[in-house]
Amino acid sequence: MAQYANIIIDISHEKLDKTFQYKIPEAMQDQLQVGVRVLIPFGKGNRAMTGYVVEITDVAEYDPEKMKEIKKIDTEGIAIESQLIALAAWIRKNYGATMNQALKTVIPIKEKTSEKIYRQVKLTLSTEEAADQLCQYEKKHSTARIRLLQALMEHPVIDYEVVTRKLNVTAAVIRTMTEQGVVKVESMRSYRNPVKPEQAGTYVKVLNPLQQQAVDTITANAAGEKKPCLIHGVTGSGKTEVYMELIAEAISQGKQCIVLIPEIALTYQTVMRFYSRFGDRISIMNSKLSAGERYDQFERAKRGDVDVMIGPRSALFTPFPNLGYIIIDEEHENSYKSETMPRYHAREVAIERAKMCGATVVLGSATPSVDSFYKADRGEYLMISMPERVEKRPMPVCHIVDLRQELAAQNYSVLSRKLYELMEERLEKKEQIMLFLNRRGMAGFVSCRACGHVMKCPHCDVSLSAHNNGKLVCHYCGYEQSNVKICPECGSKYIGGFKAGTQKIQEMVQKTFPKARILRMDADTTKSKDSYEQILSAFANEEADILIGTQMIVKGHDFPKVTLVGVLAADLSLGVPDYRAAERTFQLLTQAAGRAGRGTHEGEVVIQTYQPEHYSIICAAAQDYGGFYEQEIFYRQMMHYPPVWHMLSVLVASPWEETAEEVSRSMTESVLETHPKLLLVGPAEATVSKIKDMYRRVFYIRHQDYEKLVEIKDELEFFLDQCSAKNISVQFDFNPMNGF
Ligand code: ADP
Ligand code: ZN
Ligand code: ZN
Numbered sequence: 001m002a003q004y005a006n007i008i009i010d011i012s013h014e015k016l017d018k019t020f021q022y023k024i025p026e027a028m029q030d031q032l033q034v035g036v037r038v039l040i041p042f043g044k045g046n047r048a049m050t051g052y053v054v055e056i057t058d059v060a061e062y063d064p065e066k067m068k069e070i071k072k073i074d075t076e077g078i079a080i081e082s083q084l085i086a087l088a089a090w091i092r093k094n095y096g097a098t099m100n101q102a103l104k105t106v107i108p109i110k111e112k113t114s115e116k117i118y119r120q121v122k123l124t125l126s127t128e129e130a131a132d133q134l135c136q137y138e139k140k141h142s143t144a145r146i147r148l149l150q151a152l153m154e155h156p157v158i159d160y161e162v163v164t165r166k167l168n169v170t171a172a173v174i175r176t177m178t179e180q181g182v183v184k185v186e187s188m189r190s191y192r193n194p195v196k197p198e199q200a201g202t203y204v205k206v207l208n209p210l211q212q213q214a215v216d217t218i219t220a221n222a223a224g225e226k227k228p229c230l231i232h233g234v235t236g237s238g239k240t241e242v243y244m245e246l247i248a249e250a251i252s253q254g255k256q257c258i259v260l261i262p263e264i265a266l267t268y269q270t271v272m273r274f275y276s277r278f279g280d281r282i283s284i285m286n287s288k289l290s291a292g293e294r295y296d297q298f299e300r301a302k303r304g305d306v307d308v309m310i311g312p313r314s315a316l317f318t319p320f321p322n323l324g325y326i327i328i329d330e331e332h333e334n335s336y337k338s339e340t341m342p343r344y345h346a347r348e349v350a351i352e353r354a355k356m357c358g359a360t361v362v363l364g365s366a367t368p369s370v371d372s373f374y375k376a377d378r379g380e381y382l383m384i385s386m387p388e389r390v391e392k393r394p395m396p397v398c399h400i401v402d403l404r405q406e407l408a409a410q411n412y413s414v415l416s417r418k419l420y421e422l423m424e425e426r427l428e429k430k431e432q433i434m435l436f437l438n439r440r441g442m443a444g445f446v447s448c449r450a451c452g453h454v455m456k457c458p459h460c461d462v463s464l465s466a467h468n469n470g471k472l473v474c475h476y477c478g479y480e481q482s483n484v485k486i487c488p489e490c491g492s493k494y495i496g497g498f499k500a501g502t503q504k505i506q507e508m509v510q511k512t513f514p515k516a517r518i519l520r521m522d523a524d525t526t527k528s529k530d531s532y533e534q535i536l537s538a539f540a541n542e543e544a545d546i547l548i549g550t551q552m553i554v555k556g557h558d559f560p561k562v563t564l565v566g567v568l569a570a571d572l573s574l575g576v577p578d579y580r581a582a583e584r585t586f587q588l589l590t591q592a593a594g595r596a597g598r599g600t601h602e603g604e605v606v607i608q609t610y611q612p613e614h615y616s617i618i619c620a621a622a623q624d625y626g627g628f629y630e631q632e633i634f635y636r637q638m639m640h641y642p643p644v645w646h647m648l649s650v651l652v653a654s655p656w657e658e659t660a661e662e663v664s665r666s667m668t669e670s671v672l673e674t675h676p677k678l679l680l681v682g683p684a685e686a687t688v689s690k691i692k693d694m695y696r697r698v699f700y701i702r703h704q705d706y707e708k709l710v711e712i713k714d715e716l717e718f719f720l721d722q723c724s725a726k727n728i729s730v731q732f733d734f735n736p737m738n739g740f
Helices: 080-095 099-106 127-140 143-154 160-166 171-179 209-223 239-252 268-281 291-303 313-317 346-357 370-377 403-408 417-428 502-512 531-540 581-593 615-621 625-639 657-674 706-722
Strands: 004-008 020-023 037-042 047-057 118-123 157-159 183-188 229-233 256-260 282-284 308-311 323-329 360-365 382-386 397-402 432-436 471-473 480-482 518-521 546-549 562-567 604-609 646-654 679-691 694-703 729-734
Touching: 004 037, 020 037, 047 080, 047 099, 080 099, 080 346, 080 706, 080 729, 099 313, 118 143, 118 160, 127 143, 143 171, 143 268, 143 531, 157 160, 160 171, 160 268, 171 183, 209 229, 209 239, 209 360, 209 382, 229 239, 229 370, 239 256, 239 268, 239 323, 239 360, 256 313, 256 346, 268 282, 268 308, 282 291, 308 313, 313 346, 323 346, 346 360, 370 382, 370 625, 397 403, 397 417, 397 615, 403 604, 417 432, 417 562, 417 604, 502 518, 502 546, 518 531, 562 581, 581 604, 581 615, 581 625, 604 615, 615 625, 646 657, 646 679, 646 706, 657 679, 657 694, 657 706, 694 706, 706 729
Parallel strands: 229 360, 229 382, 256 308, 256 323, 282 308, 323 360, 397 604, 432 546, 432 562, 518 546, 562 604
Antiparallel strands: 004 020, 004 047, 037 047, 118 157, 118 183, 471 480, 646 694, 646 729, 679 694
16 A cells, blocks of 8 residues: 655745655555654755655655655654654644644744844832832822832843733833833843843742642652643642742753743733742743744744743643643633634643653643543542642632522612622722623523523523524524513513623713722723733722723732622623533632732622522632532533533534535534434534624534544545535534634
């Protein structure tokens, strides 16, 4: 059987998709794998060149008679590239994508970029002068200046971007302080880490017994079995210190580490803690880097200039040659799942990469994903519990307010009586308030305001969505019914969706508290560049009393003056037509509650809901993960949802509605023909049924074995290759997190 190999020659080139096909000599067929480095004759003169195998195939792209043979397998030193290409192949196979898409995900493209200028903010005053200046700023209550000056008194040099993005100090403030001779901004052509090696190591804490135990367990495991570890530790239990200790140990053994932290949670404090501990041996990535900048960072890592890469999802592919740990903080975060093809999950890819190179994955969260907890519970992951806060700071007091009773008491406001009362009190005391609208997506579910009953699909146990045509539709299976006018549970006529957006709520709250200064943060107010940072900075500067926002406001930033958090309608995320709705709600509410009382004042939380008896709400209010998990996993088990089963969702999109309909239908028919007993639902209209003039149909397949779903994905790809329909685009999503 003739076999051919597709080979790339310059793997960091812009034209990553330029592959060359070669024949595989008989003797080589057993050894050749994707990722292997080979020597090939190239060009007219048959110059020997190095290349990497990216695909092995039986399909000849041109006349096999004219095809050259691979000369030799190059075994000298395992190149990190080989590992990453093999990882790309694994991604391609397990998530569905072209090899080119997978390679582009894994390997950064070298691009000609204009030279980047790096800037740093430096303190120009002596310690005493700075202390004097601080007093003056304090007299004037210039909070932003105070914040920057205090930071500089601890770290005399800070990256400009860290100051603006993480410390939320605006360019105008920096300019004023420059004019006052307090700071100066320095520009440089090549990046210099602000923390000099000799200053590093100043930040080391003696671990408490729980932390030490976590470190010991993980290092013992890393030296032996190398199971992925899950640290389940409440916020403030000292997980970050555990990560840093693990990293320090790995570095002392000549290894490198990758730390994934969702961008929004990578705050100034966290950045500085890593800087102070590891000095210029760390590098921090953000998603705003251009391809060229990302390439540069990866080159530094490959050269051995740094030992630790911290960043969002894509930092996972840092080409460290001798990886010790891949740490994933806030592992439950949705941002770890790619929303473009290949739709990979960073956690799963990290585990695969670690397997390939003998590294260990460490996951951490206060609210672990049901997925990870399930695996830890079954022994696939090593579970480590850190149930106590370091300083034994108390958790906030949580009130659940039953909105049905507000209605019964003829309170039609968005603020319950309890929330109103507490807000009034906080405004009087000049403490800050966050109001949180956990709206997600655009799906409008329908529920009863008198009894809280949510209209659900009888087959899928997820909420039905109201459509403009007056129908209620299930986006999993396509089930339809006419909209209800009277609640089937209690007969009430108060049926409706939650329509009020953040803007409407701002108006209503302003009317209720005319003197309060209110800021709003949502998709509308954060459209322009840096507006997100500006709003947070204004709130941190106490330029407002109340911050109203979507889930954007829940993460990251610490506002010590916030002593009250109000969740306006917990049902908003609970009603989302998605089997993960309860999990998401539990996580959001637990995290939102954690926003209150970060400072010295104790915090209070009010959760308003029509379903006060729902376990995700009760358990979040009680900070009871175990209780939540037990009920959630029961539901997943019963309904055959992940993580107990696996789910493949397939999106078929076309500019013609009939084509989308026909192709998705024939795809499901062909699957069911080969696998008659398969649990397949749909096709149905996607949650968003049309985007950019493309009609979208989606269907779902569930199975106990992930492998089986991969097999079916391959069959569907084959089916599409044979399919004559034009203008269709198909996407696969395994164990979807956001749905189509
Ligand atoms: P987590 O990552 O679990 O939220 P952190 O590691 O950020 O927790 O720790 C919470 C706070 O407690 C931080 O301010 C940290 O500096 C402090 N802390 C953590 N471990 C110790 C320790 N062993 N001794 C003193 N303070 C600690
Ligand atoms: Zn009702
Ligand atoms: Zn259904």
